[in-house]
Amino acid sequence: MSRTKAIFAGLLAGLLAGIVMTTAMLLLAALGVATPLVIIGDRLSVFIPPGPFLSLMGKVGGYNHLKQLGVGSTIAGQLLVAAIGGAMLGLLARRNRARASAMWTMSIFIVLPIVAFAIALWPVLGTSYVGLPIDAARLVTLVSFALCVFLFERTLVAAFQFLATLKIGKRGYEFTPVIGRRAFVLGAIGAAVAGGGIALARTLYRRATFSYDGTQYKGRIVEPITPNELFYCVTKNVVDPKVNVDLWHLEVNGLVQNRATWRFQDLLGLPAREQQTTLMCISNGLDAGLISNAIWKGVPLRDLLERAAPLSNAARVRLHGVDNYTDTIRLEKAMEPTTLLAYNMNGVRLPHRHGYPLRVIVPGYFGEKHVKWLTRIELTDASAKGFYETQGWGPDFITPTRSRIDLPDHESRFALGELQQAVEVKGIAYGGDRGISRVELSFDDGKSWRDADIYYAGGDLAWSLWKTEWRPEAAGDFVLVVRATDGEGDVQEWEEDRSFFSGVTGFHKIVVRVTA
Ligand SMILES: Nc1nc2c(c(=O)[nH]1)N[C@H]1C(S)=C(S)[C@@H](COP(=O)(O)O)O[C@H]1N2
Ligand SMILES: [Mo]
Numbered sequence: 239m240s241r242t243k244a245i246f247a248g249l250l251a252g253l254l255a256g257i258v259m260t261t262a263m264l265l266l267a268a269l270g271v272a273t274p275l276v277i278i279g280d281r282l283s284v285f286i287p288p289g290p291f292l293s294l295m296g297k298v299g300g301y302n303h304l305k306q307l308g309v310g311s312t313i314a315g316q317l318l319v320a321a322i323g324g325a326m327l328g329l330l331a332r333r334n335r336a337r338a339s340a341m342w343t344m345s346i347f348i349v350l351p352i353v354a355f356a357i358a359l360w361p362v363l364g365t366s367y368v369g370l371p372i373d374a375a376r377l378v379t380l381v382s383f384a385l386c387v388f389l390f391e392r393t394l395v396a397a398f399q400f401l402a403t404l405k406i407g408k409r410g411y412e413f414t415p416v417i418g419r420r421a422f423v424l425g426a427i428g429a430a431v432a433g434g435g436i437a438l439a440r441t442l443y444r445r446a447t448f449s450y451d452g453t454q455y456k457g458r459i460v461e462p463i464t465p466n467e468l469f470y471c472v473t474k475n476v477v478d479p480k481v482n483v484d485l486w487h488l489e490v491n492g493l494v495q496n497r498a499t500w501r502f503q504d505l506l507g508l509p510a511r512e513q514q515t516t517l518m519c520i521s522n523g524l525d526a527g528l529i530s531n532a533i534w535k536g537v538p539l540r541d542l543l544e545r546a547a548p549l550s551n552a553a554r555v556r557l558h559g560v561d562n563y564t565d566t567i568r569l570e571k572a573m574e575p576t577t578l579l580a581y582n583m584n585g586v587r588l589p590h591r592h593g594y595p596l597r598v599i600v601p602g603y604f605g606e607k608h609v610k611w612l613t614r615i616e617l618t619d620a621s622a623k624g625f626y627e628t629q630g631w632g633p634d635f636i637t638p639t640r641s642r643i644d645l646p647d648h649e650s651r652f653a654l655g656e657l658q659q660a661v662e663v664k665g666i667a668y669g670g671d672r673g674i675s676r677v678e679l680s681f682d683d684g685k686s687w688r689d690a691d692i693y694y695a696g697g698d699l700a701w702s703l704w705k706t707e708w709r710p711e712a713a714g715d716f717v718l719v720v721r722a723t724d725g726e727g728d729v730q731e732w733e734e735d736r737s738f739f740s741g742v743t744g745f746h747k748i749v750v751r752v753t754a
Pocket of ligand 1: 469470471472473474475517518519520558559560561563591592593604605606607608609610611612
């Protein structure tokens, strides 16, 4: 068998086996199992610092495109590695038939990948999009991966043997004269399987988060309480979990005296608390709408922690979602009565995209800490870090005071002669868990200020809504600026030396053009 023919047969067999394996992974993904297609991205993204992360995001056109690129290149990379693996098999089989025994191919193409997979992806193996507890999820992920590589190895060997015919003797595999026809048959099989894979990928694409990830809530539509369908949404996932509550449970473990697991029904039986709390993403720009307000109902985290009895060296609480997302909060913050394990949002069960069946509410902290699809509460020492924190966001995640003008629109125009009534100026003001005591407006880019009317006071943990009437007296370009004072009397400010990755501070400004 010539060297070229051996490589060609191996490449083709490898590619076919790669397609079969990828299709199997897509099928598993459709069943809610974590596959390398997405968890490799999860594992790698924590190593990208926020600066390069954002510039990469900008280059590819946003978070959703970055995720698509991640999955796409993982599939492409997988097929490439599969083809190279096949070529390797071709070369070795040609040189030494004994080395291509089942023992050998199984070690190289099954055992080695499983070991590498388990080691490299250990932190993200406990992922389940149907909500299996972390340890069970890790086992399912590993067994599923093992199945995929087994399928790869068997397909590879069978396809290679189909292309090459065994000849007795030391010369190993030998091609039959009909290799062209056989290659065609294999190609047809590959195309058929790839067709199935593409159909599966389409189904998954429809289920993916692309339609709603990055949803903002701002402008004319803003009300005191954000309706669930309009609540801003951010997720690291390509396909979000859809938790089956019968498979799911909540664990409390780590540095505690009494470990515990809770079923959803048990949590519903505990004394509940209802509170209005605003959430805002750390990446929310001054004029952006990654901020919303809802009424959350659930169990204070403290009630579960007290029963678990944290050990004296416990300093932080690590919160794990079923999607391998984690974040941590200080134990003292976790013990505050307003830090909730929420199961209701505006009077109904949490929608899937907002963390069904259970999420954490941490008033006064950026959205990152409000872990969705919560499945484990782990008491840890002081060094534990979360997903975005590992990337380099933070460090403190406490929300500074912010405000935004929702009406009129930036760069809107009014003609003095046509203005029958005053221009309505309105917006939001948010002071973390400190509340809002005052809102002021400037119509001259901050030179002078006047009070706006707070027409909806959301309390300490939520935003307040304000409005004021404006009667421009002359034509010209006006720069409108808003600034809020929190409940502790601190005026919103621009912290010059604060990193963008700690969440921006400053003032929202708009330009309004008034013509004669
Ligand atoms: N499990 C999990 N929790 C998560 C995230 C995630 O990707 N996975 N994203 C976080 C981020 S970055 C934000 S801003 C908030 C958004 O919550 P929302 O989509 O309900 O508005 O959820 C946080 N909790
Ligand atoms: Mo976020």
